[in-house]
Amino acid sequence: MPNYRIHKTEYIDETKRVSFKYDGKTYFGYEGDTLASALLANGIHLVGRSFKYHRPRGIVSCGAEEPNAICQIGSKKDLTEPNVRATELELYEGLEASSQNCWPNVKFDIGGINNFISPLIPAGFYYKTFMWPKSFWKKVYEPLIRLSAGLGKSPTEPDPDIYDHKYVHYDVLVIGGGVSGIIAAKMAAKNNFKTLLVDDKKILGGSTIYQNNESIKIDDKLSSEWLKNEIQEIKKLSNLSIKTRTSIAAYHGYNFLLAKENLTDHLPEEKKENKIRQRLWKIRAKKVVIATGSIERPLVFNNNDRPGILLSNSINKYLDYYGVTCGENIILFTNNDSAYETSISLHKKGIKNIIVDLRKSASSELIKQAESLGIKIYFNHVVTNTFGYRKINSLEIMKLSEDGNTTVGNKIKLSCDCLGMSGGWTPMVHMHTQSGGKLDFRDEDQVFLPKENSEDQISVGSCNGDFDLENIIDKTVNKINKFLDIDNQDYQDTNIICSKENDKRNIWLLPNKIPLGKTKCFIDFQNDSTAKDIKLALKEGFRSIEHVKRYTTTGMATDQGKLSNMHALGIIADTAGVKMGTLGTTTFRPPFTPLTFGTLVGRNVGKFFEVVRKTSMHEWHVKNNAEFENVGQWKRPWYYPKNGENMHDAVQRESKAARDSAGILDASTLGKIDIQGSDASEFLNRVYTNAWSKLAIGKCRYGLMLNEDGMVYDDGVTTRISENHYLMTTTTGGAANVLSKLEDYLQTEWPELDVYLTSVTDHYSTASICGPNSKKILNKLFPNLDLSDENFPHMSFKEDKLENINCRIMRISFTGEQSYEINIESKYGHSLWKMCIEAGKEFNLTPYGTETMHLLRAEKGFIIVGQDTDGTMTPSDLQMDWIVSKKKFDFIGKRSLYRSDTVREDRKQLVGLLTDDPKEILEEGAQIVSNVKSKPIDMLGHVTSSYFSPNLNKSIALAVVRSGKTMKGQKLIIPMENKNINVTVSDTIFLDKENKRLNA
Amino acid sequence: MFLINCPFCGERDQSEFSSGGEAHIVRPKQPTELSDDEWxxxxxxxxxxxxIQFERWNHVHGCRxxxxxxxDTxxxxxxxxxxxxxxxPVNYK
Structure with missing residues (x-):
């Protein structure tokens, strides 16, 4: 097996050999490697196929910007992870990785045929091709596209890993642990700012940490040696926290940032167990220093995507940090000085290399150094083509014309096994723009830079466009002193020597003799968009960068165009003949690198996904086989099946029992608001549609609450407990909103009212007993209470004790039966319930759930707010005009009741529906029409509630129908999929219109 | 995410608050006197x-x-x- 690890470095522990599998084959690397560096050490460049043309692709970079080396990690159904960047994944014993987007394998990939038919699949291919015939979309095109779409494979089972969230507050957050970040963090921490420094790598130091060029020195030391001392020093600072393997995902307003910390991804399987995998840090910082650095640009020329073509600086990092050379015969193609550092480094390790430089000439310390080492340099030359299928083996260069627009002279063919490219540097302005910052364009080296920095945020180092070390350190020190309003002298006497770049030449799309249409000049490696695609988009009329991006998909892959966006912009600017700075950029959206869903969700999975509220009787319901329904966050018994009953049978039995003898319902979940104060009556007058001043103490009244727009908002029974004390009940789902609404009016519109509101929903448990035998059961529970209709009539309230515990008993009814609601402090709720059940045994007291409750109230035509209403129903629409006071001067929503729209007679109004076939049960939500033949069919309304009533032995329904109030007796039709159901409009009250049962 | 300085509790995270729309809209004292258009x-x-916008906020998960x-929107x-x-405050119009 070839070995490209050519020297030892302090970052690779050669005593710790690590075995891993790639595409099923076992390889070895060392602790300290990334998957990418270990693959390169084994001579593997080819790691995937491109998305569209399935071209062989190799590792391009050494960091977060990697477009090609994205892998599928692991093979377990619950733990496999797609699209992991091999350049960031630290190697661990037992790692299993495989290449993506290829079949049957990366070396022989059937999809590679797309490369040869590429002229047939230009930009916008999908939009242009899959247009007709229309019927083909759903059955043919979409399934085919879906089959070929997507890069990796998602896990198919729930993620067993543990994730965590944590909030932290700091005075200063420094993003990025390169040279400028380290200086900023040190200055802040030494001046008493509580500081956090985060970096996405395993160790601090950025690209300076492996810098070993003799021409770049700080205080007479190699810059890497100097920086190591600095790192040792900041580790001692007590008010500096350092988080490595932590990347900022998002920078929101008010300096609120999200960071993902990798805790176990670098550990072998057995050490990952039971540990938190990733933690999402939610950081608030008073001030933020952005020191995220810059990434090297590729160059755009024909066949610039072959395996073995990397960014020049990445070749340098693989060499000096990992000890791995990317080839043995390397060519570096550049438009700036930084490739010379790589060249000199390679030369010193004995790796043969030559330089092809776009610039006509260049002079700087680095260039002199390279020249003196005898490194061959082709100035004013350009790479025009590359060769080699699975790896580059040679290339052609040509001389550039004076203006750089074309090539001249003869082709020179050079052999190589690796090509490094350097198109200059792009400052990482992601964080700055995510936080709302704007950008400026610097023409000189064609970079977007952070515009103004706000008082609580600053960019330093190369992300601010400061590229050479002297510039970086001097500017960082000055800016941080000013930013933090301190006078730190630590770097006053720091002596920096570095090479200064004097010459620049940038060409976004490099010239070629071959017509553009026949070249493959890749811009976005991951999404396979080429210079040709960009030009085509412009030709077809696209102008906005946002449109070109979407049409060509440039920058839309998992790498979000970190390497491609600038070239796309540059080519658009050149083609359209406009200045690049005027084009603007596409939006930099979070996250910076993809986040796992697990990290975002944290601990809120499984039973912690949502809060569950249970009544104190819950345990009894569970023991007695209840099926539950979610109402808001509450778990309410839905029905109690017995002996294998289905829902329909259980509900029929429960409903019949409630009317024939007695039923009991857990009504604890209804919202309860305690209202006290000398203006409590006046307050109720203003919030309900009916009058409250004359309600006697000890009496209950039903109230309807509207929104200011006149639409029904909530309803419930309120009891006057004493002169200035009421207990209001609300719907279960509306409780929190009603309280908020009442508080809003009290605090903002009527602060003069002396009223205090307290939510007591959780304080009381409620058992509601109804039916002809309910009075007898109550009598057993409260033998001393006079239950006669004279003493304790319908809509009244008594207090009594149950075994010394106070109970509030309301005689109110939502079923139309004689009915008592017993309220007791929640801790006694379970006992109360059991005592009720015990006392009711001889009367066949039957527990019933929400479904039976709904049926029983529908028989009586009582509405459920939210089921029979939808925020567009007035009291009059509900045929409840009786509850709207004509005398009251004002109440919430009163004025809206006679707006021109609310007095319309053809509004949808609540009616009853009876099916011609009494056994036919309508579907809730079904549309109602009068004529199925007209086209379009005029839809009159819809069914809101529908049940089979065991007490009436027929199907009943409530519905809202246009002008329904005037339609009693009229025949209507409910058209269903297979048949039309004939119905007759009826009264909304189906049972006991005279309310005889209330006092039976 | 905003940091909001509740006048009763001090600086808190936006997630503790709910927004209530435009401020200084006074509910008419005599709605019945108003025309449909005025209402x-x-x-x-x-x-x-x-x-610059004047807004109502409620410290709903705090002092309420x-x-x-x-x-400034x-x-x-x-x-x-x-x-x-x-x-x-008079300095904002």
Whole structure:
């Protein structure tokens, strides 16, 4: 097996050999490697196929910007992870990785045929091709596209890993642990700012940490040696926290940032167990220093995507940090000085290399150094083509014309096994723009830079466009002193020597003799968009960068165009003949690198996904086989099946029992608001549609609450407990909103009212007993209470004790039966319930759930707010005009009741529906029409509630129908999929219109 | 995510608050006197300003108090907070 690890470095522990599998084959690397560096050490460049043309692709970079080396990690159904960047994944014993987007394998990939038919699949291919015939979309095109779409494979089972969230507050957050970040963090921490420094790598130091060029020195030391001392020093600072393997995902307003910390991804399987995998840090910082650095640009020329073509600086990092050379015969193609550092480094390790430089000439310390080492340099030359299928083996260069627009002279063919490219540097302005910052364009080296920095945020180092070390350190020190309003002298006497770049030449799309249409000049490696695609988009009329991006998909892959966006912009600017700075950029959206869903969700999975509220009787319901329904966050018994009953049978039995003898319902979940104060009556007058001043103490009244727009908002029974004390009940789902609404009016519109509101929903448990035998059961529970209709009539309230515990008993009814609601402090709720059940045994007291409750109230035509209403129903629409006071001067929503729209007679109004076939049960939500033949069919309304009533032995329904109030007796039709159901409009009250049962 | 300085509790995360729309819209004292248009003006019409906006906020997961906020919608900066019933600061128009 070839070995490209050519020297030892302090970052690779050669005593710790690590075995891993790639595409099923076992390889070895060392602790300290990334998957990418270990693959390169084994001579593997080819790691995937491109998305569209399935071209062989190799590792391009050494960091977060990697477009090609994205892998599928692991093979377990619950733990496999797609699209992991091999350049960031630290190697661990037992790692299993495989290449993506290829079949049957990366070396022989059937999809590679797309490369040869590429002229047939230009930009916008999908939009242009899959247009007709229309019927083909759903059955043919979409399934085919879906089959070929997507890069990796998602896990198919729930993620067993543990994730965590944590909030932290700091005075200063420094993003990025390169040279400028380290200086900023040190200055802040030494001046008493509580500081956090985060970096996405395993160790601090950025690209300076492996810098070993003799021409770049700080205080007479190699810059890497100097920086190591600095790192040792900041580790001692007590008010500096350092988080490595932590990347900022998002920078929101008010300096609120999200960071993902990798805790176990670098550990072998057995050490990952039971540990938190990733933690999402939610950081608030008073001030933020952005020191995220810059990434090297590729160059755009024909066949610039072959395996073995990397960014020049990445070749340098693989060499000096990992000890791995990317080839043995390397060519570096550049438009700036930084490739010379790589060249000199390679030369010193004995790796043969030559330089092809776009610039006509260049002079700087680095260039002199390279020249003196005898490194061959082709100035004013350009790479025009590359060769080699699975790896580059040679290339052609040509001389550039004076203006750089074309090539001249003869082709020179050079052999190589690796090509490094350097198109200059792009400052990482992601964080700055995510936080709302704007950008400026610097023409000189064609970079977007952070515009103004706000008082609580600053960019330093190369992300601010400061590229050479002297510039970086001097500017960082000055800016941080000013930013933090301190006078730190630590770097006053720091002596920096570095090479200064004097010459620049940038060409976004490099010239070629071959017509553009026949070249493959890749811009976005991951999404396979080429210079040709960009030009085509412009030709077809696209102008906005946002449109070109979407049409060509440039920058839309998992790498979000970190390497491609600038070239796309540059080519658009050149083609359209406009200045690049005027084009603007596409939006930099979070996250910076993809986040796992697990990290975002944290601990809120499984039973912690949502809060569950249970009544104190819950345990009894569970023991007695209840099926539950979610109402808001509450778990309410839905029905109690017995002996294998289905829902329909259980509900029929429960409903019949409630009317024939007695039923009991857990009504604890209804919202309860305690209202006290000398203006409590006046307050109720203003919030309900009916009058409250004359309600006697000890009496209950039903109230309807509207929104200011006149639409029904909530309803419930309120009891006057004493002169200035009421207990209001609300719907279960509306409780929190009603309280908020009442508080809003009290605090903002009527602060003069002396009223205090307290939510007591959780304080009381409620058992509601109804039916002809309910009075007898109550009598057993409260033998001393006079239950006669004279003493304790319908809509009244008594207090009594149950075994010394106070109970509030309301005689109110939502079923139309004689009915008592017993309220007791929640801790006694379970006992109360059991005592009720015990006392009711001889009367066949039957527990019933929400479904039976709904049926029983529908028989009586009582509405459920939210089921029979939808925020567009007035009291009059509900045929409840009786509850709207004509005398009251004002109440919430009163004025809206006679707006021109609310007095319309053809509004949808609540009616009853009876099916011609009494056994036919309508579907809730079904549309109602009068004529199925007209086209379009005029839809009159819809069914809101529908049940089979065991007490009436027929199907009943409530519905809202246009002008329904005037339609009693009229025949209507409910058209269903297979048949039309004939119905007759009826009264909304189906049972006991005279309310005889209330006092039976 | 905003940091909001509740006039009763101090600086808290936005997730503790709920927004209540435009501030200083007074409920008419005699709604019955109003024409449909005048009532509709109160009921439905709200400003949507780019720039300095007066808003109602409620510290719903805190002290549950309503208060007013002056916010520049163009950069989301909160310029001032003040209690219900207090006059808006004069330096913002």
């Amino acid at each position: 509709a003006e109160y009921l439905f019409m709200r400003k949507n300003i780019k720039g 108090k309503w208060f007013n906020v002056v916010r 163009s950069n989301d900066k909160i310029l001032s907070v003040y209690k219900m019933g207090e006059k808006p």
